[in-house]
């Protein structure tokens with residue numbers, strides 16, 4: 001079974017499109033963990049009122065009780081996943097569901113992390129802040145060259161993880177989306193197999209971004225330097 005983890009913050013305008021998209025593109029046996037921070041989140045009533053339209057998707061609404069913020073929502077979702085593989089997806093339709101089949105194939109070939117990659121040949125990012133895009137592109141490409149980690153896009157959260165590998169990695173991240181980078185660099189240092197698949201990232205058309213670039217840059221830097229200088233174990 002595939003566990004799909006979707007952190008949500010007031011995604012009432014996007015969530016039904018996402019569920020429709022998942023139904024059309026991911027045929028595998030699955031559960032969808034929609035992780036929200038507080039009971040008033042606008043996503044919740046929309047999901048509840050439409051459950052019968054999506055009754056074979058294994059939808060679970062999960063309250064993040066690890067503390068507010070996307071880092072805790074992601075940790076909660078990963079912890080509650082019951083599948084052999086976990087796919088992290090954003091609710092705002094930014095991720096490229098057409099490549100999920102290829103990701104599963106790579107998992108079957110023995111890879112432990114399959115990174116959706118905007119910064120390899122065939123991958124792209126459309127829209128989104130130019131500064132954030134340049135910074136993550138520079139970080140991803142330079143880290144591959146300098147540390148030989150086998151992905152150009154370590155910061156993308158659109159990744160598939162083998163659950164048995166996740167169970168061996170303790171997550172320390174406290175900022176936000178850097179958790180994907182933490183898991184990937186730690187897995188690399190421990191000798192797990194990592195690969196990437198080109199994917200196209202689209203900026204949201206509904207709702208607004210909650211990405212806190214200045215707050216989170218130091219957290220990303222920590223894992224950047226960890227990847228460069230920590231010993232392989």
Ligand SMILES: Nc1nc2c(ncn2[C@@H]2O[C@H](COP(=O)(O)OP(=O)(O)O)[C@@H](O)[C@H]2O)c(=O)[nH]1
Nearest residue numbers: 007008009037069070073090091092209210211
């Ligand atoms: N639970 C939870 N989800 C969040 C939070 N902030 C963002 N998200 C979700 O994370 C995903 C990506 O968020 P977004 O703000 O669009 O980030 P961006 O695409 O990098 O600009 C979406 O599914 C959001 O609903 C948060 O504080 N808590």
Ligand SMILES: [Mg+2]
Nearest residue numbers: 092094204209
């Ligand atoms: Mg977004």
